Amino acid sequence: MGLFRSTVGKLVSGLRKTREGTGVAITTILSGKPLSKQLLRDLEKAMIQADIGIKTAIELRKDIEAGWERGEIDNGDQALEMLKEQLAAYFPAEDRSLRMAEPGSGPTVILVCGINGAGKTTSIAKICKSLRDEGKSVLLGACDTFRAAAVEQLEVWSGRLGVEVVKGQQGGDPAAVAFDATQAAIARKVDILILDTAGRLHTQSHLMDQLAKIRRVVQKQLPDAPHEVLLVIDATTGQNGVNQAREFAQSTDVTGIFLSKLDGSARGGIVIAIRELLNLPVKFIGVGETPDDVEPFEPGRFVEAMFEA
């Protein structure tokens, strides 16, 4: 716990700044008005526009409507409160810190995966910096041997953050790099090894198999590893995010979600749709392009921000 000291203030102001001018806030529409069918429709619309998905949005709207019919609520503010509670309930109190190896059992391995351009490499820089700042020793493994200059990108980060990278041949077997990196992490007795992988679409079965292989190779050397498998999901992702989560979870036993790019105007509601399907915690959010732009996921704040202007 306490891996990332939350600077919620920064997030709030970051989100505020970015969201100005993206339409009238649902808060404003609902505030101070008696509840009506129209307001409920507006609420549903706000949910859909946050990428929560139409099915879930309709269900949630109906729940609120039922509450209204039962006389539990009768104005817009109460409806919004009720909705926020229901949304936050998707993310009950759970351990959202990184899973660490048992003390004395060797390095903790964090495997990072996701579709192309989701923000994996940048998110790794963020996690790396936080851990380093906590005094942990970190090693990076450059398992993206495919994309042009992917290794160089990770090397730039390692240089800036003062950690080392294990790399292989461009075009080589990423599982071989994972093997070397794990060996190196054990030999050098580092606290944490973070493996960067190539972006891959969840529909490409051979690439998903490759990811499973990376996982197996690591596990062979450290039976409890990878301790954490983070799936990076871009907050602008639409309903396809559900397919992404399902397929990645199936092939690599994802342990948590890193929701990147939440500093834009997208609301990231797709993690709600994902949660409908998979019992996966969202662990971190990315709110910018520097290694400092990371926050622990905080359901209350997240839901709050979902309906802000």
Place this chain on the structure above:
Amino acid sequence: MLGNLSEKFENALRHLSGKSEISENNVREAMDDVRTALLEADVHYEVADSFCEQVLEQATGEKVLKAVEPGQQMIKIVNDELIRLLGGDEALAAANEQGDGYVPGQASAGSELLFVSPGPTVIMMCGLQGSGKTTTCGKLAGHFKKRGKKVMLCAADLQRPAAVTQLQVLADQVDREVEGPAGAGVSFYGEPEKCAEYGKAVGVAVEVCKNALKQAKQDGVDVLILDTAGRLHINDDLMGELRRVNAALSPHNILLVIDAMTGQDAVNSAKAFNDQLELDGVVLTKFDSDTRGGAALTVRQVTGKPIKYIGTGEHMDAIEPFHPARIAGRILGMGDIVSLVEKAQEQVSEEEAAALQEKMAQGKMTMDDFLSQLKKLRKMGSMKSILGMMPGIGKALKDLPIEEKQIDQTEAIIQSMTRAERNDVDLLDNSRRRRIAKGAGQDAKAVSQLVKGFEMVSVMGQQMSGMGMLGRMKSMAGMGSAEMAAMAQGAAQPGRLKGSSKQSQKNKRKFKQRRGKRR
């Protein structure tokens, strides 16, 4: 989810068909399902609403209400309107004229960019982080080199770590690997020493772009492509940088690069980029995923600018002109059939396909054929998701065992069959099934499921007028959009699928009752 969507749409249509006369209410109800389909495909809320309004206006006129087959008439209106919105009137005319408007190797109307002579023609790429700008720069360079152009790629992203190297690697690769006529080529311009950490190089790109243009003129380059850094549309500093590049170089084409998996937010980013830069066109990347791609409609609607290309992979040749009819079908869940056929063709040779078609037509497909087909499907990547896009059949094929593990199981089961059984499934009575299950180390249910799947494909093969699945798909690829839509309807109702359609109608009734009660 994918299957669901086509089901939805089919339901809406089934609703309409089979009734001799329909009312405005029927149409409205069906449009509700279309709207849901659009939202599930990530079309923006308001865009979906206005689309449905527009269609309703057309559909509630004489033409539909009095039509002999109102369901089909209605699908045609929906489909046509979608094509028109995605690609303009020419696209619609093309789609109705030449199948789906797709002529292999030829760009569809309005798809190519504006070129000036004397050059260089300047193209500026812009978009959110990670959308695929740099990759698309490489792809476009190859595309133009093939067509005889001398291309220069300029690294105007001085901020993302190794972005300059990334573009340089791609430029070298494309110049090496893509063949072009004499004089064509791809060169690179970059000033890596100007790179800086995030936020510290804002504005520097303007200088670099100016220098690149100077160099391009000197070198007699035809096309100069500027790869700018990814940025949020709400970041004033970085948007300002783009405006300054725009002012300094007046690019002939400004292309917005958007991820096809983008959700509702596409409306905000597309609008902001268009407002500040006056886009000339859009490139939608990562269309090789199983996204419905509703963002295409959103972006087109909010910017009014044409979608010029789609990206369909990570490799440098994975770029295609945009074909509105293909994407329209995909958004509606009617299947991107052309893509399916192309994938299938990669896996199966002409002779193989012909032989199998012959067998299928005669109802002589064997378990061995079936297994080999499953294995091929498996190789086509996530066939399930693609098959899910197929009109009508998507739903039926959903349960085919084509995952790796399932294929192993299936193989074990088939290997436990005798030769006679493999060639004639009718032999498989319960006692045989039990024996086979035991031999394969699985339960009898697994065997029954396999037989069911086999029979389904077998029947489908025959139904497809003796052409076999591949042949049928090929012929579908050449179909007009209206015919395709009609197919969607027809395929949804063969005898074998009746059970499920009844079921869904029942569900629908239940749903309505519930809805009624609440009101």
